[in-house]
Amino acid sequence: MRISAKSEYGVRAMVRLARQFGDGPIPLSQVAAREKISLDFLEQLMLLLRRQGLVHSARGIHGGYLLALPPSTISVGDVMRAVEGPMVNMPCLDRGEGDDPCCTMGIHVAGCATRDVWALLQEKITQTLDGVTLADLCQGQPLLPLHQPALLRELSLLAQ
Amino acid sequence: MRISAKSEYGVRAMVRLARQFGDGPIPLSQVAAREKISLDFLEQLMLLLRRQGLVHSARGIHGGYLLALPPSTISVGDVMRAVEGPMVNMPCLDRGEGDDPCCTMGIHVAGCATRDVWALLQEKITQTLDGVTLADLCQGQPLLPLHQPALLRELSLLAQ
DNA sequence: ACTAAACACGACTAAATCAGTGGGGATTCT
DNA sequence: AGAATCCCCACTGATTTAGTCGTGTTTAGT
Ligand code: SF4
Ligand code: SF4
Numbered sequence: 001m002r003i004s005a006k007s008e009y010g011v012r013a014m015v016r017l018a019r020q021f022g023d024g025p026i027p028l029s030q031v032a033a034r035e036k037i038s039l040d041f042l043e044q045l046m047l048l049l050r051r052q053g054l055v056h057s058a059r060g061i062h063g064g065y066l067l068a069l070p071p072s073t074i075s076v077g078d079v080m081r082a083v084e085g086p087m088v089n090m091p092c093l094d095r096g097e098g099d100d101p102c103c104t105m106g107i108h109v110a111g112c113a114t115r116d117v118w119a120l121l122q123e124k125i126t127q128t129l130d131g132v133t134l135a136d137l138c139q140g141q142p143l144l145p146l147h148q149p150a151l152l153r154e155l156s157l158l159a160q
Numbered sequence: 161m162r163i164s165a166k167s168e169y170g171v172r173a174m175v176r177l178a179r180q181f182g183d184g185p186i187p188l189s190q191v192a193a194r195e196k197i198s199l200d201f202l203e204q205l206m207l208l209l210r211r212q213g214l215v216h217s218a219r220g221i222h223g224g225y226l227l228a229l230p231p232s233t234i235s236v237g238d239v240m241r242a243v244e245g246p247m248v249n250m251p252c253l254d255r256g257e258g259d260d261p262c263c264t265m266g267i268h269v270a271g272c273a274t275r276d277v278w279a280l281l282q283e284k285i286t287q288t289l290d291g292v293t294l295a296d297l298c299q300g301q302p303l304l305p306l307h308q309p310a311l312l313r314e315l316s317l318l319a320q
Numbered sequence: 321a322c323t324a325a326a327c328a329c330g331a332c333t334a335a336a337t338c339a340g341t342g343g344g345g346a347t348t349c350t
Numbered sequence: 351a352g353a354a355t356c357c358c359c360a361c362t363g364a365t366t367t368a369g370t371c372g373t374g375t376t377t378a379g380t
Contacts (some may be wrong), residue, residue, distance in 0.1 A: 001161060001162075001163065001164075001167075001244075001247055001248055001249060001285070002161075002248070002249035003161065003242075003248065003249070003250050003278060003281075004161075004366095004368090005368060007161075008250075008274065008278075008345095009368095010272050011274050011277065015274060027325080027326065027327090028326080028327080029325085031328080038368080038369060040369070040370060041368065041369050043327075043328080043371085044329090044369090046327090047327085047328070048327075048368040052326095057327060058326085058327085058376095058377085059325095059326060059328085059375075059377060060325075060326060060327080060376050060377025061323095061324065061325045061326060061327080061376090062325085062326080062377075062378065063326045063327060063367040063376080063378095064326075065327090070364070076277050081162075083329095084161075087161055088161055088162070088163065089161060089162035089163070089309065090162070090163050096333090103360080112299060113297045113298070114171050114175060117171065117236050117289075117292055118163060118168075119288065120288060121163075121285065121288055121291065122289075124283065124284055124285070124288040125161070125224060125284070125285065127283040127284075128280060128281055129277075132280065133332085137273045137276070137277065140271070160349090164337095164339090165338075165339060165340095166338085166339085184354090187354080187355065187356090189355080198339080198341085200341060200342075201339065201341085201353080203356075203357080203358095204358090204359095206356090207356085207357070207377085210356095217345040217355095217356060218355085218356090219346075219347085219348055219354095219356045219357085220347055220348025220349055220354075220355060220356080220371080221347095221348060221350070221353065221354045221355065222348080222349065222355085223351095223354075223355045224355075224356085225356085231348065258346080273324060276342095304327095
């Protein structure tokens, strides 16, 4: 369950673009230098993000990349899906109950008890990552009150 | 973010042991055959689980492995931590704010905005995986009512 | 027109990780 | 003794990761 460099760099770069939202295209060379990311590698990531419609690009001497949407409407989950595909990579999750056997069990996926855990995990991860936007990361204040049970935190959010 | 074979096999094997909790030691050869896992690979995993105190082993001709605790007290998170270390592998999460720089930023980790996302993600994943026990996976009924928002589900659990 | 700065895109690669194998022990039951 | 089982570690082939490189295209300024 490690977080790949693609995801980390992708999010870092997008946060950088979010901070300068409205300033026109930002050249990747600047982002790469400030975030200490390989320019060539970063270009590949931005290409994926552009194809997903999360950023726009401008070519030529004053070109660069810029967010296609306001920072508050782009989630970390959107970025990660764009740069590295499905958030949780467990093949059996992508198939319906009636599909072919896909795993080492060789059996119908409906017969697997542990599959439910991975489905639950995928749901929670997706919820979490889709619940944080680039705008959230631009502000200085902490993202979460740590050491507080999730239920309490969610209830307090509900009470607002 | 893929789930490694270590984790999947580890959980599958532990569920198998949980189903036969109380029957004495189960030989790995049986578990491997029924779960279609390489015996040699599985042995490595069980060794790790034993060192974490999650299972006991018995050698000799009627030996095998058995859970060291009741299935309802062992969580999926416990199993995964035993077989593959920290649940979310992002080095900067394991260091305090005052530690050395550890990442490509080369800067103090406190200065990184995106780190908060990974911390939040780690917290959520840990909560989720620690909230499911082997006993939960042994029962036939579904683990989660899918397509239902998490908050509602948690509230309904609270109401019980 | 020319040039420099930027994106576009695919091919290639060194290193790391993963998943599994193999081989030798040690222990216990019959 | 002998068979089944756990114990432990070294090794390997395949895959993935995290880049690098090369070449081309577009645009702005001169
Ligand atoms: S064994 Fe179960 S969890 Fe693993 S791939 Fe097959 S259906 Fe999915
Ligand atoms: S850049 Fe931020 S998120 Fe990445 S390793 Fe460093 S502190 Fe952690």
